[in-house]
Amino acid sequence: MKEKEEERLQKMLEIEEGLYSKGIKHVCGVDEAGRGPLCGPVVAAAVILKPDSKIEGVNDSKKLSEKKREQVYENIMENALAVGVGMSDVDVIESVNILNATKLAMKEAISKLKVQPEYVLIDGNQMIDIKIPGETVVHGDAISESIAAASIVAKVTRDRMLIEWDKTYPEYGFAKHKGYGTKAHTEAIAKYGLTPLHRPSFCTKFVKGGK
Helix, strand or coil: CCHHHHHHHHHHCHHHHHHHCCCCCCEEEEEEECCCCCECCEEEEEEECCCCCCCCCCCCHHHCCHHHHHHHHHHHHHHCCEEEEEEECHHHHHHHCHHHHHHHHHHHHHHCCCCCCCEEEEECCCCCCCCCCEEEECCHHHHCHHHHHHHHHHHHHHHHHHHHHHHHCHHHCHHHHCCCCCHHHHHHHHHHCCCCCECHHHHHHHCCCCC
């Protein structure tokens, strides 16, 4: 591992190492992907890394190319102590709103971990209702290795779903924009209407006759 990458990863482990020094071994990073898109589920991931682990390339998923995310995703899945994934589909998002749907997805991701976390680091500033000690970390995917790892797992998981759905709805371009409100996507909505994957409350102004 190159020296600069080693230094960057070491800095990203400062939060976790502070917890390890208190005797907490199983630190869980949690993040989501898909709060902003016009379609598809919001996906959350929970990742517990081994205390001595530095996974090369781990970073905020938004800072990595699609190819690099896929590579790092495989490294995480191979080297993490535990990984859990949860999601809230369109019906849940429309029923309880995107914030609450995200929290539900995060709780599900944590519940699917095969190792019980002792402490949870949640990206952002919204804590979730769990009985495990933890804290929120603003911009956590940029400063915590375990949260960054979770951001990559969530993003890759969701992107793969959109790529698969592109085969069913090729006219919408899901494989390219991954459900975000690009010009091509909104024009497709205006032309073809909504699919069962779309979030109606997110798409009102793009549908013909919408306000």
